[in-house]
Structures are given as C-alpha cells and as structure tokens.
Amino acid sequence: MNKIVLFLSVFILLGCEVKQTAQYQLLDTGKPASHAIQSERLRAVMIELNDLMFEHMLTEVQIDRQRRFRTEEIVTVAEKLLETVRYIPDALPTLNLNKNEQHIFLEMSKKLNQQVSLLKQDAENNHVDAIPKRANQIIETCNACHHVFRQYHAN
C-alpha cells in the first residue's frame, strides 16, 4: 500500500514537473513577452492619439503637433516591435506543432512582421488616418496567434 502511495506521489510530482517545464519553455526566450510589451505601448499611444479627438480648446495646429509627437513614438515602438517580432519563429520548437500548424505559425509571424513594417511606414509619413487601421490589424494578428497557439500549447 505504501509503495502504491509512494509510486502515485512520485508520478504526480513528475507530472507537475513536466507541466511546469513546458510552461517555462514557452517563455524561455523572453521574446514573446517583449513584443507583448511593445504591443501594449502601441495600444497606449493609440489611446492618446484617439483622446486628441476630445480636445476642443487646442487649435488644430496644436493638435497636429501632438499627433506628430505620437506618430514619432509609434515609429519608435514599431522599430522595437520589428526587432522582437523576428524572434517569434524561435518559439516554434517549444510548441510541438505538426507541419501544417508550423506553416500557419510562421505565416502569422510573417504577416505580423509585414503589418508592423507598414505601420512604421505610415507613422514615418505622418499618415495619421491610416494608423488606427494598421494598429488594429496588428492587434488582431497578435490575438489570433495567441488564441490559437497559446491555447494549443496549454492543451
């Protein structure tokens, strides 16, 4: 009886250990966390940009100046995002995906890279009207990828 209890205890402990190791592997490079931080900063800047719509006392020239500060910040955020996004494929070995899933993961990573590049381009050209759409596309891609692959990994 004692042996059975001991065996079960070791089994449960090992099981927990395996699970913890797997979770750790997902965050191992730190790169996904880094791109998430930049995405969060992008979201914050987008909110600031959006809040300028409620400024009734500033002249439009002053608001344009504020917008330019924000777009300059978006360029910086996009550059940092691009640096981190290119490391996303490095997370592939930790996900245990089949070939088809690997292909989808890499395509999404590639798509994110393209979207961030376009965002940077729009911000550099001060195309303020195009920025919210680009930012939303990036957030959608991030969310879609996290939904599919984080969920997959958790399973």
Next chain:
Amino acid sequence: MPVIMFLDNTMLINLPMLKKGSLFLTLIVSVLPPVYAAEENLQQTVKDLRSQVELLTARLIQMEQRLDKKDNAASNNKPAIKTESKKVEVGSTKGSYKIPGTETSLAIGGYVKLDAIYNSQSVGGNGGSNLGDQILVAGAIPVQENEKEDSQLTFHARQSRFWLKSYTATEWGDLNTYLEMDFFAFQSPGNERVSNSYAPRLRHAFGSLGSFLAGQTWSTFMNVRALPELNDFGGPVGRVFARQPQLRWTQAMYDGQADWMIAIEAPESTLTNTRGERETPDDDQVPDIITRLNIYRPWGSVSLAAMLRNIRSDTEHNSDAYGGALGLSGRIKSFDRDDLRFMLNYGNVLGRYVSSNLFNDGAINSQGHVELFNQYGGFVAYRHWWHDTWRSTIAYGFSYADNVDFVPDTVSQWAQSAQMNLLWSPLPQTTFGLEYSYASRGLENNDNGHLHRVQFSSVFKF
C-alpha cells in the same frame, strides 16, 4: 468530340476540339480517299479567301486614312485638350489633402454643438440673448435682487465652429496657417424670437513658419492643455483665458522635452473707476510681454509663465503703471487614462486675462491716476474614464482680488465655481454630456449671488 466540317467537298478538322479518345479515329477518317480528291478544291478556296482578305485590308486602310484626315482638321480648329489629370494625394496632416501640384496639405473641420441650459438665476433682460445665461461669466452672476430673474431655460448652438488649416513642410521648418470661427460674436443681432441668427466671429487667424508665429491665437500666458473638459464654454472660474494678436517665438529644447516661448501681445487696459464701472481707455502704448516655459514628460506636462504689462490711461491726464503676473499650470497623468489638470496664477495685472475679466487690470482714481492691485486664482480638475466611451470631469476654481480702497463696495471681490459632468462618446466624432455647475460671486460689501446650472450638450465633429 472531334468536329469535322464538310464545305464544298472539302473537309476541315477543328483540331483544338479534338479529344484524346477520338484522335485515332479522326486520323483514320482524315486519310480516306475523298480527302485526296478534295485537295485541289481546298487550295482554290484558300486562294479565294486570301484575295478577299487583301481586298478588305485595303478598304480598311482607306477608311483609317479618311478618319485621320478628319481628326487633323478638327484639331487645327480647336486647342489641344490635356487629358492627363493629377491625382489628389493624402496630405501630411490628419484629414488633409494635398493641393494638386504643391506640397501644401489643406484641411477643413469643426463641429456642431447644441447646448440646452437650465439656469437657477438669469441676468434677465427682454428679447435678446444674454451671454451670461449661455456660458459661465463669473462677473455676470446676479447678486442684487433687482438684477436677477429666477429659473430660465435657454438653447443655443453658438459654440459650433469651423476651421481651415494648411501645412507645408519647407526648408525653414513647418509652414502653418490657421483660421477658426464660431458664432459668439458680441455684436451679433441675434434674438431668440424667430431665427436665432448669430454672426460668426474670428477666433484664430495665424500663420507660423518654424519657430515664428504671427497672428491671433491663444495668449502665450495661457496653457490650453491644462483646461478641463467641460460642457460649459466659460468655466471654470480662475482660468487664464485670452485670445489676441501677437508675435511669438518658440524655441524647442532638450530634444522636444521642453520649449521656451517669448511673445509680445496686443495690449488692452481695463480699469475700474470711482463709480465702480469698467473703463477701457484704449490708450495703450506698450505691448504685453509674456514668456513661458513648457516641460513635456511621460507623466504629463507643466508650464511656468510670466507676464509684464503696462496699464495706461489718458482719460484725465497721462497715467500708467507697470505690473507683472506669474502662472503655473499643467496636466498630470494619473491612473490609466485619468488626468489631473490645474492652473494657479498670481499678480497685479491679471485682470482681463482671468475669469473672463471678472476683475479689471487696475483702478483709476478721481485724479486720473492708475493704481494696480493684487489678484490670485486658479482651478483644479480631475478627469476619470469610467469606460472607453464614458468619462467624467470634476472641477473647482476660484478668483480673488484685493481691491483698492477708493473703488465702491459694489465691485466684485471673489468668485468660485464647481462643475461635474458625465460625457459619452459612442464615436470619437460625437459627444453627449450632462453637466451640473455651481458658481457664486461676492462683492466687497459681502453681498453675494449663487447660480445653479444644468447643461446638456451634444457635439458632432466633422
């Protein structure tokens, strides 16, 4: 199915329609003796067809030549029309388009705003529109019983506005021009009986090139970013608020983390005479000299401003006095999207710059000498976001004047206001809001008046 066509004892095979399965059968059929017998006829037909094609080609060339002659004749009589048109490009600022063939981005915009206001006290009067009932003017809060009426409702859309701006990037820096108008013209003949016809008025008209600005816009002494988001157009009490013609230089510093402004602005002295009435002698000879330092940091922005003014009157005889004022204001980020805004000011020439000219810049005694007196005031406001589309602002402001002894005790000594609202923007272009305001004003003789106001506003931006 292979298609085999017999025409005048000739046979044509439509090769593209052959299918693999019938290819063998077709070949057998094609080598049958009648095919050999028809060979001569086939060659003759081809010859005939060729001659027909040659004839048709010749006729076609003739027709084309005739058409060319007609076109040439027409083009000799008419000037050439350019068919090439340039595309309209997206401009370099939000919502703008480039003027074709230039690097200038042009945009128009504005908003339509309706205010529906209930006042517990009205400045009264018959037939006309009273500005004090439409926006918070601290000096118009009724105090004496004979100057007020209870409960009044007013609707207006005078805050609606439109603007036109241009932007051009040049080797000298950004070239901006800006024009803005609304419908708060004081000389407006508007009444509320039939048409509510309010005249437009100039708010802003300025141009700037790089660091240099010239034209009419917000006074450099005023930090617009510190103003709270209120439905009311006039509050809170204690705010610095002035638009005037000026020349200004703005020097950016520390990689955009700060800038320093210096300006000369249009002077205008307002004085309290010995009867307690306002005088605007219009005898000014020295511009208002203003400087301001702005600091921009991730946690918000802060401004420190200083002003030197010459208050002057020639009414009785030449008299003037120099005075100064200081202002500290800012907008500090708080939790999440919330922010705290404030403005504090002190000096002996604040006068017309604060609380819609609640106090005058100075006083003029019976001998015609100008005397200055200390004033101070300010406000603090907090904006909280309940949700992405819902937000509230709560604000409190005050102003106080240490009036000179020779003015009557019926002049204003202090005023204060408190406001809170709930605003909803289902779309960034629209805001609907309900606001409650309380304001009061006290005189030197300790009489005071109170105002309660409930205001609904809707804003539609374009």
